[in-house]
Amino acid sequence: MNVHHRINARKIVLSYFYQICFFYNLSGEDAAIQEALFIDNIFKTQTEKFSQEKETFLGMVKEYLDEDSETDLMYVLNCFFDEWKKEDVDIDYILKVWNNFNKYSKELIKKVDSYTQNFSYSQMDVIDQALFILWYVERKELETPKEILLNELVELAKRYSDEWSPKLINGIMHNIIAETST
Numbered sequence: 001m002n003v004h005h006r007i008n009a010r011k012i013v014l015s016y017f018y019q020i021c022f023f024y025n026l027s028g029e030d031a032a033i034q035e036a037l038f039i040d041n042i043f044k045t046q047t048e049k050f051s052q053e054k055e056t057f058l059g060m061v062k063e064y065l066d067e068d069s070e071t072d073l074m075y076v077l078n079c080f081f082d083e084w085k086k087e088d089v090d091i092d093y094i095l096k097v098w099n100n101f102n103k104y105s106k107e108l109i110k111k112v113d114s115y116t117q118n119f120s121y122s123q124m125d126v127i128d129q130a131l132f133i134l135w136y137v138e139r140k141e142l143e144t145p146k147e148i149l150l151n152e153l154v155e156l157a158k159r160y161s162d163e164w165s166p167k168l169i170n171g172i173m174h175n176i177i178a179e180t181s182t
Contacts, residue, residue, distance in 0.1 A: 001090065002090065004088070005087075005088060005089055005090040005093075006090045006093055007152070008088055008089045008090070009089050009090040009091070009093040009094045009097075010093070010134065010138075010152065010156070011156075012089065012094060013093075013094055013097050013098055013134055014130055014131065014134050014156065016098065017101055017130040017133050017134050018126060018127060018130040020101055020130075021126045021129040021130045021133070022126050023061050025122070025126060025129075026061060027058055027061045027062070028122075033054055033057060033058070036057060037050065037053050037054060037057060040053070093142070096141050096142060097134070097137050097138055097141055097142070100137045100140070100141055101133060101137065103137075104133065104136050104137050104140055105133055107136075108121075108132060108133055108136040109121045109122075111136075111176050111179070112124075112132055112172055112176075115171075115172045115175045115176070116172070125161060125162065125165065127157075127160050127161050127165075128157070128161055128165050128168070128169060131153050131156060131157055131160075131161070131165075131169055132169065132172070132173075134153065135149060135150075135153045135169075135173060136176075139177075146177050150170060150173055150174070150177075153169060153173070154166045154169060154170050157169050
């Protein structure tokens with residue numbers, strides 16, 4: 001395994017998990033849905049049209065979330081990561097982690113919520129949600145050594161999240177690892 005190829009693959013899966021988290025969050029945010037419809041000149045005062053368009057919009061979001069993820073994988077690889085050649089990415093890693101978002105997300109959310117006091121997983125930044133799920137899926141599916149995985153994801157949090165996220169992510173991940181190791 002080439003470490004740089006694994007890092008590239010991890011970034012690809014993180015971006016995909018970020019999209020999924022974003023759309024899950026969007027589907028539960030009425031204000032965001034209203035804003036998205038407003039962009040298309042559909043106003044809440046147009047009650048019949050608004051309700052119909054909102055239903056259509058939520059249907060499109062659900063369809064995206066239910067879409068064949070291998071098709072998504074090829075789209076993401078071709079459109080967003082064209083700076084890397086296929087041989088610069090650990091494709092085996094992507095295939096093992098990519099399809100397991102739904103398999104582990106509910107389990108992870110419960111675990112994260114059990115270690116937070118003043119907020120919940122759903123109130124976290126979307127990138128932090130994606131980092132947690134990436135970490136959990138990789139840990140479960142590939143059994144990556146915890147030290148390597150913690151270090152890598154804390155570095156991603158430093159790069160993409162706010163200043164408090166690395167400490168938060170590190171602390172909660174350590175608690176979950178300690179819980180599952182006993």
